[in-house]
Amino acid sequence: MALEITSARPDPALFDLPWSSPLEEWPAHHLAALPRGISRHVVRFVKLSGGVIAVKEIKAELASREYGVLRRLGKVDLPCVTPVGVVTGRVDALGDPLDACLITRHLKFSLPYRALYSQALRPDTAARLIDALAVLLVKLHLEGFWWGDVSLSNTLFRRDAGAFAAYLVDAETGELHPQLSDGQRAHDLEIARINIAGELMDLQAGGFLEEHTDPVETATEIVRRYHSLWAELTGVERFETGDRWRVDERIRRLNALGFDVDELAMSTDIDGTTIQIQPKVVDSGHHSRRLLRLTGLDVEENQARRLLNDLDSFRAASDRLADNEAVVAHHWLVTVYEPTVRAVPRELRGKLEGAEVFHEVLEHRWYLSERAGRDTPLSETIADYVRTVLPAKPDERAVLGIDTASMPVTVLDDTPHEWTRSSP
Numbered sequence: 001m002a003l004e005i006t007s008a009r010p011d012p013a014l015f016d017l018p019w020s021s022p023l024e025e026w027p028a029h030h031l032a033a034l035p036r037g038i039s040r041h042v043v044r045f046v047k048l049s050g051g052v053i054a055v056k057e058i059k060a061e062l063a064s065r066e067y068g069v070l071r072r073l074g075k076v077d078l079p080c081v082t083p084v085g086v087v088t089g090r091v092d093a094l095g096d097p098l099d100a101c102l103i104t105r106h107l108k109f110s111l112p113y114r115a116l117y118s119q120a121l122r123p124d125t126a127a128r129l130i131d132a133l134a135v136l137l138v139k140l141h142l143e144g145f146w147w148g149d150v151s152l153s154n155t156l157f158r159r160d161a162g163a164f165a166a167y168l169v170d171a172e173t174g175e176l177h178p179q180l181s182d183g184q185r186a187h188d189l190e191i192a193r194i195n196i197a198g199e200l201m202d203l204q205a206g207g208f209l210e211e212h213t214d215p216v217e218t219a220t221e222i223v224r225r226y227h228s229l230w231a232e233l234t235g236v237e238r239f240e241t242g243d244r245w246r247v248d249e250r251i252r253r254l255n256a257l258g259f260d261v262d263e264l265a266m267s268t269d270i271d272g273t274t275i276q277i278q279p280k281v282v283d284s285g286h287h288s289r290r291l292l293r294l295t296g297l298d299v300e301e302n303q304a305r306r307l308l309n310d311l312d313s314f315r316a317a318s319d320r321l322a323d324n325e326a327v328v329a330h331h332w333l334v335t336v337y338e339p340t341v342r343a344v345p346r347e348l349r350g351k352l353e354g355a356e357v358f359h360e361v362l363e364h365r366w367y368l369s370e371r372a373g374r375d376t377p378l379s380e381t382i383a384d385y386v387r388t389v390l391p392a393k394p395d396e397r398a399v400l401g402i403d404t405a406s407m408p409v410t411v412l413d414d415t416p417h418e419w420t421r422s423s424p
Contacts, residue, residue, distance in 0.1 A: 006064070007085030007103075008071070013049045014103075019090050022098060023057040034106065039153070039170070045106060052106035053084055060088045060100035062172060067102055069171045076143055077285075079136055080168040081107055081156070107167055109353045110156040113199070117208040126200060126210065126218050132157060132166035133196075134225035137188065138233065140168065146184045148173035150192035152199045159356050160300035189226060193219050294329035295337075299355035306359050307337070336378070343382045344390065351393040361385050 005014055018026055023042045032045040032052045042057040058066075063086045070083040082105040090098035113129055133155055140147060147154075147168070154170035168174075177184070200215035209215070237250060287304035291297050299307065314332045315321050340361055341354040352360070365381040 002089050003087070004089045005085055005087050006067070008083075010085065011049055014085070014087070017046065017048075019087055019101070020092055020098075022092070023055060023101065032106075054081070054104045054106050056102045056104075057099045058102055058172070060086075063088070063100040063102040066170075066172050066174075069174050069176065070104065072176055073140075073143075073145065073168070073171065078139055078143060078145070078168070079166065080171065081105065104169075107156050107158070107169075109356075110158045110167060112156060113152040114203075116157060117203055126213050127221065128164055129157060129166075130196070130218060130222045131225055132160075132164040133192070134222050134229060136166035136168065137192065137222075137226055138229045141180050141185050141188070141230075142233070144177040144179050146175045146177060146180055147171075147188050148175065148191065149195075150188050151195035153195075158300060159352065160302040163302050165300045165302070185230075189223050192222050196222060294326055295333045297333075297337075297355065299353075303355040303359055306362065307355065310336070310358075310362060340378065340382055344386060348386070348390050351390055357390070360389065364389060 003015075003019055007014070017030060023044055026044060026046070030046055032047050034045040034052065039056070044055050046053050046055050056063075067083045067086045070080055073080045074082060084103040084105055087101040087103065090100065092098055116125065116129070129152060133150070133152065136155065137147070137150060149170065149172065154168070156167045156169045157164040158167070159165075197216050197219035200209060200213070200218055203209040204213070204215055232253060285301060287308055288299060288301050291299065291304040291308055294311070295307075297304075297307065311329055311332050314336060315323070315325075315328050318328075320328045337358060340358050344351075344357060351357075361378075361382055364385045365376050365378065368376040368381055368384060
């Protein structure tokens, strides 16, 4: 049996990895010390060509299927990990066959939910994670993707201007369809509710969940949050023909949720007195795409919204509202944003990504200004933030807090939506 590596962009360094050894026995010098979530398979983070990949040991047919699903999700810009390749034909030193491996690219500055709970977080962390997961699930369902194993464990989270952005990390059970039925969407939601309740109960048993948080109630919240988002994005709205301003109002509400309206389906009643409006195709990233177009910065949606607000304030403060937006944006980038990010000492740059640092500096400036009763200059704010706030942040490029493997663990059995307890 010959070793085969299937990859759209193969890296020759992949052949140097010890594929003839079971993944759990790989030597430490190949591994990257990053927090791992719960998985029913062996998963390791591996250093490769100056970056980090995630390697999951799995049956060949499942690895190939998941690789294909992730590639299709990536082509429509859905938030998920990037597939790198599949390794098959593995045998050990005695010639016995080994499982295949699915390789994905590590999502920088992303964290499994258990690693987040190893830190000192805001009291409403669970609710914010549920919100992020609900948004992710809506995005997936709009594109016809049935997940089949919705859970916090199968999701990675990145900080997004005080909130979180969620990314799908495990598509093993997923299916892509032209369109999902209401029953398929309801099935995913029920799986999510049961899985999340079990995950939060584990955190509660280990003393990591906020005291006031009810695991079952919090898990049920994803159903309410999901239905609210789904209705706003796909619901039909009726209004009189003279109220056409409400079309723009609907679009603005969708933009505020982080979605663009790509196409609208409008129909008029027989008597011509009312109009129905329904967003036909929606996708996410209204603010992030605008910021990317203006500055070249590719950041999360809430971060983009915060940076654009600062850019708009900069335009107003410098009396340049009538100037070309792109020209002013470039000036803001080189005189405000980049100097702020560069002010972080090299040894602290692994703490947070640049856009999140800038967001926190803006928050810190508001705090300092309120305390001082005057507007605090940005240079003074940056110096104080770097001295008093940033050093205490956990390094999100490295091991965070405690090893999540030492936290109380709940594992999934062979049925994706049923929970069983295991010993801590």
